Amino acid sequence: MRRKIPSHSALLAFEAAARHGSFARAADELARTEGAVSRQIARLEEFLGVTLFERIGNRVRLLPNGARYAAQVRETLDRLERDSLYLMGQPSEGASLDIAATPTFATRWLIPRLAGFQERHPNITVHLSECMQPFLLAGSGFDAAIHFEHPAWAGMHVHRLLEEVLIPVCSPSLLARAGEGASLDDLPRLHRRQNPDAWQHYAQGTGITLTNSAVGARYDLHSMLIEAALAGLGVALVPRLYVGAELEQGRLVTPWPQDSAVAKNFCLVLPEPLELRQGPIRTFSDWLLDEAGAMPA
Numbered sequence: 090m091r092r093k094i095p096s097h098s099a100l101l102a103f104e105a106a107a108r109h110g111s112f113a114r115a116a117d118e119l120a121r122t123e124g125a126v127s128r129q130i131a132r133l134e135e136f137l138g139v140t141l142f143e144r145i146g147n148r149v150r151l152l153p154n155g156a157r158y159a160a161q162v163r164e165t166l167d168r169l170e171r172d173s174l175y176l177m178g179q180p181s182e183g184a185s186l187d188i189a190a191t192p193t194f195a196t197r198w199l200i201p202r203l204a205g206f207q208e209r210h211p212n213i214t215v216h217l218s219e220c221m222q223p224f225l226l227a228g229s230g231f232d233a234a235i236h237f238e239h240p241a242w243a244g245m246h247v248h249r250l251l252e253e254v255l256i257p258v259c260s261p262s263l264l265a266r267a268g269e270g271a272s273l274d275d276l277p278r279l280h281r282r283q284n285p286d287a288w289q290h291y292a293q294g295t296g297i298t299l300t301n302s303a304v305g306a307r308y309d310l311h312s313m314l315i316e317a318a319l320a321g322l323g324v325a326l327v328p329r330l331y332v333g334a335e336l337e338q339g340r341l342v343t344p345w346p347q348d349s350a351v352a353k354n355f356c357l358v359l360p361e362p363l364e365l366r367q368g369p370i371r372t373f374s375d376w377l378l379d380e381a382g383a384m385p386a
Contacts, residue, residue, distance in 0.1 A: 102129035107159035189220035277323035294348035
């Protein structure tokens with residue numbers, strides 16, 4: 090069955106004219122004559138059976154149907170361009186993977202380890218995208234997701250990677266400014282906006298008294314909290330797995346007890362059982378599970 094799709098030239102002319110609000114400016118952008126752009130749009134309107142522009146003398150005005158169609162066409166053309174550039178950038182011999190991951194896990198745990206993966210598998214390119222919320226993996230264009238365990242992943246295949254255990258950290262300079270004998274309750278505390286009760290749970294789990302556990306600046310991401318702690322702005326509750334290097338280097342310290350409670354579990358999410366997967370995604374999944382398994386308890 091033949092698809093009912095307008096010509097590519099007509100869609101390009103229409104999108105440019107809609108964006109500029111002018112046939113003449115669209116013609117300049119596309120290196121065509123204004124008459125050629127006008128004819129392309131007239132053919133598009135005839136094909137659709139819908140008037141897209143109102144002609145008033147030498148001026149044109151996009152009609153409501155035209156405005157809606159312009160937004161849809163622009164999104165389609167943008168997606169087609171992205172997909173084309175993506176394919177153009179693929180290695181001639183090799184494979185690629187598209188992985189969705191939570192941003193701080195990607196920047197502070199996964200990316201620092203990817204050099205080891207690429208050294209062992211130079212023919213596999215790993216593309217990473219930010220993933221803040223669970224989503225329907227099948228048909229999304231992603232080969233896998235790295236996220237927290239969540240009921241929304243029901244029906245998909247989830248493999249546990251790492252536990253998120255929160256620890257209080259701060260810059261040594263903050264302790265120096267506070268003076269000897271300063272308690273945790275005396276220091277400014279930093280919060281992650283999505284987990285406003287973290288300090289309250291920490292106080293309950295460790296028996297440390299906090300006069301008002303909710304007081305303090307709030308940040309969206311753990312990566313922001315870590316940078317704020319490094320800058321001496323306060324004490325942050327962050328996953329231990331994100332700050333191993335800073336603790337080892339002495340840039341952050343954690344002189345308070347650790348609450349053993351697990352905040353969340355990171356997991357690898359696949360649309361199909363791992364044992365049925367072959368090729369690059371199986372290679373990447375096996376490597377990721379091995380890396381997680383090698384982490385100290």
